[in-house]
Amino acid sequence: MAIVSLWILLGCMYLILPCCKNAIEGQHFSQSGCKLSYRIADCSHFQLTSVPKDLPNDIEELVLVFNNIKRITRPSLSLYPDLKSLSLQFNGLELIESDTFQGTKGLESLSLQDNSISTDYIQASEAFRFIPSLKKLDLSRNGLNMNMVTALLRNLKSLEYLSLDNNMIMRLEDSVFAGLHELKQLSLQRNYIYEIETGTFDHLVKLKTLNLAFNSLPCIVDFSLTQLQTLNLSFNQLEWFQSMENDVEFQLELLDISHNMLLFFPLLPRLHHIHKLLLSENRMRFYADLFDAISSTVDFLIIENNSTNISSINLWEEEKITSNISTIQYLDMSHNHFTYLPDGFIEKMTSLIELKLDWNCLETFSISHLENASSLAELDLSYNKISELKINNHSQSFLGLRYFNVSRNDLQMLPRHIFSGMNGLRTLDLSHNRLKLCCSQVGAVGVHGNDCVDIRHLTALKNLYLSGCGMVLDAQCNFYGTTLTHLDLSDNHIQSLSSLQDTSRTLLFLSLRNSLPSNLSDVFSTYQNLRYLDLSENNLTNFPRSLTGLTLKFLDLRKNNLTFLPLYDRYENLLKTLNVVYLSKNPFDCCELSWLDVLRKSGSINIPDLLHVTCNFSHHFMSAQDLPLDVLHSCQWKTGGTLLYLLLTLPICVTFLVALLLVILTFKDLFLQALKRCCRRSTGY
Structure with a gap:
C-alpha cells in the first residue's frame, strides 16, 4: 500500500511541476497558442491571418512576427487599450485602416519591418495620427520612397527612434523630417540616396546617431550637424568629406567613412570629440611629395539649388591637419594607397591607442612619428612594402606598445635592439620577412652581429609569429628570457627542437608546419603545457612517440608521409584530452587502420x-572511411598472422602426406624387392 501511495505522489508531482514552473516564470498560453508572460503576448510563427481576440485585455506588448496578417483594423486592437509595443514584422501587411489605433493611443513602439505599407501609405499615415506618444518606429523593407515617408511621418512629432532601412529612397528633401524635434536615432542605410538637400537634418536638434551606410552619396560638404555623436557613412561613393570651417564645437565621437572612394584625408571639424575614426577601404593618400607649393591648390566646383560655387582648398597645407585630432583613440586607415605619412600627422594624436595602417603602400616607416603618441598600444603595419623601419635611439614612444604587427613586408633586417624598450609588448608578428634572430652563443647560427633582431629577455612577450621568415634555428638561446605561450615557426628550417627548449615550459600553442626534417628524432616530452600542435607539411614518416604523455587538444598531421598511427593503450592520456585532429593527405596503409577506429x-x-582521409592499397588510394568489401577481405587475409599461414599450409601438407602414403602402399612389393637387391651381399664359407 505504501508503494502505491508513493507512485501516486510521484505522478502528481510530475504533473504539477510544469504548472509550477510556468507559474514561477509567469508564463501560460492562450487558446490560440500565444505565450503569455507578464503582460506580454508572443504570437510569433502561428500563420495567423488576424490579431487574436482571446488575449488578456491588460497586455502591454504584442508580438505578431512571421504571420500572414494582411490588414489591421480598429476592432482588432481595441481589445487591448494598454498596448505600448506592437511588432508586426514579416507579415506582408498591406493595409492599416485610418482608425486602427484609436483605441491604443498609448502605443510607444511600432515595428512594421518587412511588409508592404507602400500599397496604401495614405491610410497608414492617417492611422498614425492617433498614436501621438509613439517613440519608436521601424518601417524597414516596405518599398517606400521619399514622398511616402514624408506623408507617414507628418503626424509623428514624438518619435525618438526611426528606421527606414532597405527602402526605395533616392533623395532627401529638407521637409521630409520636419517636425521630428525629439528624434535621437535615424537609420537610412541600404537605400539609394544620392542627394541630401541643405537643411534636411536642421530640424533634428536632438539627433545623436545617423546611419547613412550603403547608399550612393558622392560627397559631404559643409557638414554642420554639431549635435551628432555617431555618423555612419560607410559603403557610399564619397570622394570628399569636409566639415564647416568655424570654431563651433561638434559633439561627434564616432565617424565611419570606410568603404568609400575618398581621395584625401577628411577635413574634420576644428573642435570635436572624435575618438573613433574609420577610414579603411578608400583611395586615400597624401600628395605633397608629388607637387610643389604652387600647384597645391585645388578648386572644387559645387552645384546646388541651381547655383554654382567654387571652393578653393590648399591640400598640402591641410596635410598639417589644422583641426584638433588629439581626441582620436582608434584610427583605421587600412586598405588605402598611403605611401608616406606627413610630418606631424601622428604626433598630434596624443590620445591614440590603436593605429591600423595595414594594406597600404608604405615603403618606410619612422618611429619618430610616434614620439608623442605615448598612449599607443596597438600598431598594425602589415601588408605594406616596408623595407626599412627607422628608429630614434632616444625615442621612448614604444614603451606602451602591447601589439605590433609588421608581417608581410620587405624587411631584410631591423634595428637590433628595436624591441628592447618595449617592456609591455605581448604580441609581435614578424611573419613573412627575411629576418634573423640574435643569439650570444658562440658559433650558433643565430649569431649575425648587427644583422639580426634581438627578442631575448622580453618577459611580457606571449605571442610571437615568425612564419615564412626563412630562419635556420639550431641554437638554444634565441628565445632566452621569454615566457612565450604562442609560437608560430611555420615555413622555416628547424634543425633541432632543442633550439626551442627555452619555451618548452610555457608554450600552449606551437606551429611547426613545413619546418621540420623528415625524420624527427627530438622529443616533445618537456612540452607539458602544450595544447595546440601543428606538424603538418613536414614529410614525417613516423608518428612522434614522445607525444604519448602530452595533454594536447589540437593536433594537425596533414600532408606528411605517415602510413600508420600507433594509437593504443599507451596513448591513453593523449586520447583523453585530444579534441580535434587533422589527418588528410597521408599515405596510410588501408590494412593498418585500427588506429582510425580508436579515434572514431x-x-x-x-x-x-575525415572525408578526405585516404589510404593506400596496392598503389591505389581510396577513402579510409568507406573501404570496399573486397579490400577488407584482402586485408583480413593479409593481416591474419602466423595462425592464418598455418591454416593455409596445413591442408597442403596433409594432402601431400596422404598421396605419399598411397604411392608407398601401391608399390610396396616392388620397393621391397628393390630394397633386398640393394642390400644383398655375398657370404664367405
Missing part, C-alpha cells in the same frame, strides 16, 4: 577532414 570510437575526438 573515442566519442570526444573530432576529425574535421
